[in-house]
Amino acid sequence: MIENFVPYPLTYLKGAGSRKADILSKELNIKTVGDLFKLYPFRYIDRTKFYQISALNEDLPLVQIIGKVNSKQLVGEGPKKRLVVKFSDSTGSMELVWFQSIKWIDENIQVGKVYIAFGKPNFFNGAFSIAHPEIESYPRTEGLIGNSTLQPVYNSTEKLKKSFLDSKGIQRIIEHALEVYLHHVKETLPSYILQKYKLPPLKTAIQNIHFPQDLKALKNAQRRLKFEELFFIQLEMLHSKLVRQLKYKGMVFSKVGEKLNTFYNQHLPFPLTGAQKRVIKEIRLDTQRGIQMNRLVQGDVGSGKTVVALMSMLLAVDNGYQSCMMAPTEILARQHFHSIQELVGENLIKIALLTGSTTKKQREILHKQLEAGEIDILVGTHALIEDKVKFNNLGLVVIDEQHRFGVQQRAKLWQKNNIPPHVLVMTATPIPRTLAMTLYGDLDVSMIDELPAGRKPINTHHFTEGQRLRMFGFIRREIDLGRQVYVVYPLIKESEKLDLLNLEAGIEQLRYQFPLPEYQISIVHGKLSNAEKEYEMQRFVEGKTQIMVATTVIEVGVNVPNASVMVIENSERFGLSQLHQLRGRVGRGADQSYCILMTGNKLSNEGKLRIETMVRTNNGFEISETDLQLRGPGDLAGTQQSGVLNLKIANLTTDHAILKEARATVVQIFEQDPMLQAPDHVLLKYHLDQENQGIRLDKIS
């Protein structure tokens, strides 16, 4: 990629002395000229359009004004302290105001001089002002930018600004770097790809991303660089998949044997959905081919992933291998253990549970049995990863709720055998396709995109505080019909105490509304011990309590088909995917189910959109797309640790089409030339070699 092709240190650059180079390195992790080229502007100013002060109105977005600084003055104290500059042109005057970087601005603006101010005009106390405008001296110093109608704006930090590296300062360094080093940039993509997708050469793209000749050139440059970014991610992922397939001969599960057949014919309490059958078939094909399976099974909440996992594990057992299933929490591990036990009955296979609360003595026995091959399926939490846990012949690893586990944890399970076991990753939070392709690009993806027959869509309602009594009335009717109800409270770490208070106040109110002995309430929250949680859960599962009051510990995977109402308190404090997960705890049986989203009266625009989305749709994929748009990929649970989302220019929400093209291109390359021996692919091979061995590219010119 680009940075590798221009590896010269910044200190070679005029205007970037060692102090500036140092601060660029520390603040923005920019170490080489190539890194600098990849510091893309986050916005552009149309340099040709200026406004006069008399023509300003509040509805204008960002404007450029040429004017003279008449005076500057520090006003106010403490947090209210600000620098106020009187700025005027021939048509009127206005104020420019800074609350931050006051000292730096003060030192760099001179009274009597003419500047260009850029920002959003506000009308206040009968006059226009701009808060925190960008400021540039007039006339502009023209360099490369002289050819451009658009001026780049770079992100700068307080520290950078202090070293004269505001947007303008960065622009100057990049301008110089381009003049000296642009000709060193070598093309990274094969020319047939550039032709096919009508992408400009890398040099042109870099020039135009910083100093675009016009809007069209900018768009082309952006497209090229986004393509490049996504292309190399896909290249690395699909390459590592290929290497894995070549390196590891997967175990072959050649037969469907007695256990799976007995389960299917005698134990399975319902017909499988078409989607479940299809996914099981995909898994069967994978495990017959002599390659190591790495498959992601995506299914919406309640789509029946557990039985797919179980049947895959029985397939392993039938072929003489052990399996394990790893869940993200103790409650979930226990639940999987119980539901698998219930599904397969007592005698068919030997199942065991290993979690953080398994006693030392039980553990020792378990370890021995596992090593001796006496346990067929081990269910557990990340306690399974511990080195002491040794299998006799592990054939399949099922990981539930992948993105709570890191990629390294996944790898650790592989290492439990000489031959890595097959891996099935199950995720209940649907991930938008774009994100799945990027995050799990090295996995094959199966979708369980069908709910079991007879499920009714959950009716979702938005209630505010004034409708609380109505809500109580509603849940009372449902309980009287024999159903069960969840009431969930948010738990946010920073204010754990407050949340607990909230929870306690809520419980008191519920107790008042639903008095003993007629009504029983289970309470589960993070402060309880595992044993207490388990006890409370179990009472609810067995129908001994009608209401389960909980913090989000129940978020994923809890399965009580008789529960028909989910009340979410302070629902505006939850993210969309989380709300969808919580709602998925009901509607798991044939009864009509309901979700009531309680909120205060005032909602932010985003909060409103989240609630409206939940009321409108039950479709997890649609919800996760909206979530991605609202929050960006970095916020989706656990994705931060993936590393691959450190994108510089591509946007997973909007660049779906480019991602598809990039992926298709890489797939085709590996199909036609897996060893990357064609002359067109030499550079790609070179890139992968460097990525894999960490060798720097300084040596080639």
Ligand SMILES: Nc1ncnc2c1ncn2[C@@H]1O[C@H](COP(=O)(O)OP(=O)(O)OP(=O)(O)O)[C@@H](O)[C@H]1O
């Ligand atoms: N084909 C089917 N027909 C009827 N019921 C089914 C079918 N498959 C699964 N179920 C039942 O549907 C419920 C949900 O299944 P399961 O717990 O496997 O869902 P899941 O996909 O793991 O959902 P979540 O991710 O929300 O926990 C269970 O009670 C299960 O027994």
